Amino acid sequence: MSNWLGRAGLAGGFAVMAVGWCHGSDHIVAVSSRVTPGYVRAHLANGSVAPETYVFGNGGLWEESSQEPGLASMSFLDVAHTIARPLADRHYVPGTNPKTTKLLIMVYWGATRPPGEENSESAFNLLDSTRSLISSSATSVIATPNHGDSGIAQTNDAAYTMLLVDRQRRVRDDYKTAQMLGYETWWTENLSGMEGMPWVNARRQIMLDELEAERYFVVLLAYDWQALSQHKQHKLLWETRYSVSARSKDFQSELALMSREASSYFGRDSGGLVHDVPAGHVEVGVPRVVSDTQR
DSSP: OOGGGGOOEEOSSOOOOOOOOOOOOOOOEEEEEEEOTTOOOOBOTTSOBOOEEEEEEEEEEOGGGTTSHHHHTOOHHHHHHHHHHHHHHTTEEEOSOTTTOOEEEEEEEEEOOOSHHHHHHHHHHHHHHHHHHHHHHHHHHHHOGGGHHHHHHHHHHHHHHHHHHHHHHHHHHHHHHHHHHTOHHHHHHHTSSSTTOHHHHHHHHHHHHHHTSOEEEEEEEEEEHHHHHHHOOOOEEEEEEEEEEOTTOOHHHHHHHHHHHHGGGTTSOOSSOEEEOOOOOOOOOOOOOOOGGGO
């Protein structure tokens, strides 16, 4: 995980947060949630989950996405207010007393950056360099015909090496994105075994398409507040990472929706990466006969 997750500031005060709510969603939220062994939600006598108190910590906006207007215009308090509602739906409530508050929930948010622009420049440089090498080799072939094959071979070797370096860098970038978004389990499943099988290649491409597309994301890291405030111990109790495609969307309007979809995994283990599909409905109209000419 990149260092930006380590730079954190505590939210001032323990004020109760409220948020307006939006309805309707046509997107799929990718969620990965983990729970530290030993963390168990307490239950009340009636069987319902006991509330747990928390205070927010400002993890910050991921610096690489700070230029996007929809993200840059939202403050930490804007993001915290929005996430507070789905947390409340899962019986996580803002604490009012630092001595009894249980959790410190660090909040990080942002958008991943597609590799397209970066790789298009790399491809251009590769093409330009390759053309130069080919031109140089062609000149060499004309001057010394006996060495033509060697010149072309050197050109191919150089192009291959550049492609290999570019591919390795892209894989490293994809894996960093996978770590940040919580895609590690999917990464392991799709990049191990049965190489070359059509369905494996197709599944792997689906994963890479998600990782290399721009995605809005939120990372929540819940620490033991009492262990931190009293003993300076960073004891992580649970984490939830969730994201959604940013294509034709705005972060301000999507944040509430994606947080609501992911909230069922707050404080519990998802068992790896899951794609949460919002509940929908099907409207059945009046049946009618369609002739062959209308088909």
